Amino acid sequence: MKYFTKIISVVALLSLLVSSLSGCGQTNDSNASSSGTVATSTSEYKYGKIDIPGKDGSLCGAPIYIAYEKGFFAEQGFDVNLISADTETRKIGLNNGTIPIVNGDFQFFPSIENDVKVKVVDGLHYGCIKLLVPTDSPIKGVEDLKGKKISVDEIGGTPHQVASVWLEKNGISAKQEDGEVTFLPFSDGNLAVEALSRGEVDVAALWDPFGSVQEKTGNYRVILDISTDEPFAGKYCCFLYASEKLLDESPEKVAALLRAYRAAQNWISENPEETVDIIINGNYAQIEDKELAVELVKSYAYPSTADRAESVTRVHDNVLYFAQQLYQIGYLTTDPETFAKEAYADVDINLGS
Incomplete structure (x- = not known):
């Protein structure tokens, strides 16, 4: 993902996935999922309406699609509107809090060093x-x-x-x-x-x-x-980044969002085939080879609830690890320990629950 999104050739993805621009534009109304779930009023949501970038056509975004389609965002009090947003739009939204959370890989670490106001709050999946x-x-x-x-x-x-x-x-x-x-x-x-x-x-x-x-x-x-080979095996390549402004002003909202994402990740880990079906039916991506798409979803090792219980410090450790690697090759100038301490926020997942 370049910073927050992966830019992949449209022609290339005709073999498996292409960014579903027209499809995404036609679906995903903030109050209705492809499965027919309808919310009658934003007032029913504890935290109201929020925008989350979720129309890039990538399998990496599966937790967003599943949290939306299976109602995990709604259960946590959010009326989510899935939007298209380029890198600069995401940075601006994160800085001012209008975009609360995004997913992205460790290429975004230098942006944190250059004062984009975000924190790593969770891991998303292994390598791609x-x-x-x-x-x-x-x-x-x-x-x-x-x-x-x-x-x-x-x-x-x-x-x-x-x-x-x-x-x-x-x-x-x-x-x-x-x-x-x-x-x-x-x-x-x-x-x-x-x-x-x-x-x-x-x-x-x-x-x-x-x-x-x-x-x-x-x-x-x-x-x-990088999903299976050293020195990347068993480590998150993509993370969840939360707006620092939102973390400071309403940490309970970030905690609620993380609960929704984690519910989606756990569901994906248990239901990879149905995950791909939902992505197809919701026009989140066009999939020509479903079998390969399922293999990829499995290889990304979206963490289950049990996985998280086994390693509660994994996210911080992975942030530190990749900070060390990027520091050694000159992509970061901040001491890795200092960077990890500043870039990672350990959110109490039970806040506001």
Whole structure:
């Protein structure tokens, strides 16, 4: 996700998912879900109407769709209006409190360092980025990447950061000036794959679902899957970020939102197939390969209630971990311990319940 959203080629997603702009525009009225649940009056909601960005067509947004469709937001007192919002709109809304919460990956950490007024309040899911090579490539792992060219969506974007962390952890400099690897930006995933197939780059760092779609063709194989491979395995790549203004003025609202998200995450962990059905029926994304979509939802390991009980400090620990990694490769300048302390807020989930 670039900061808060993943920008994925529309053409690429025709293989599995495309950002459902027209569909999302036609559905998701704030008072009616695709399952027919209707609220008669905003006055029935304890916390009233709020806007939450939730129309980017990404599987990463599944907890938003499920919390909306299954009534978890409503149960916690919110009349939610799902909106489209670009990165700058989200930043402005978070700063002034008109957007209470968003999901995003660790690429947003530098924005926190640059004074965007948000706090990490929870983890969302595990990784959704893969590094691919052609099936017949001699490259087997990170040790083979010295001197190679790697395509990324943008310099400084999350796939670039992921590849950089992987390289640096294994003794290969990711700094362009050192010349041990070369990063080439391709804003369109299709162009990146074309370059890979022609040998113009050696590796492509791709967002899901596009990376998984390409793997499934049999023409490419994965050398790094951040949902399962070190140094990313078992760690959140995407988090929930809450408005600092809302946290200061109405922490009970943030707690209520987290209860809704957690209920949705738990439901997804128990019902991945039905989750994909709801996404399809609600036009949150267009899915051509349902089986692959279900596999991806499972691989993201949305945390269940039991998962959270086993590791109550996981979110803070993951924020600290990725702050350390980004600090080591030069994307953060703040001491990681200090950054994690300032960037993470431990919200009492029972506030206002």
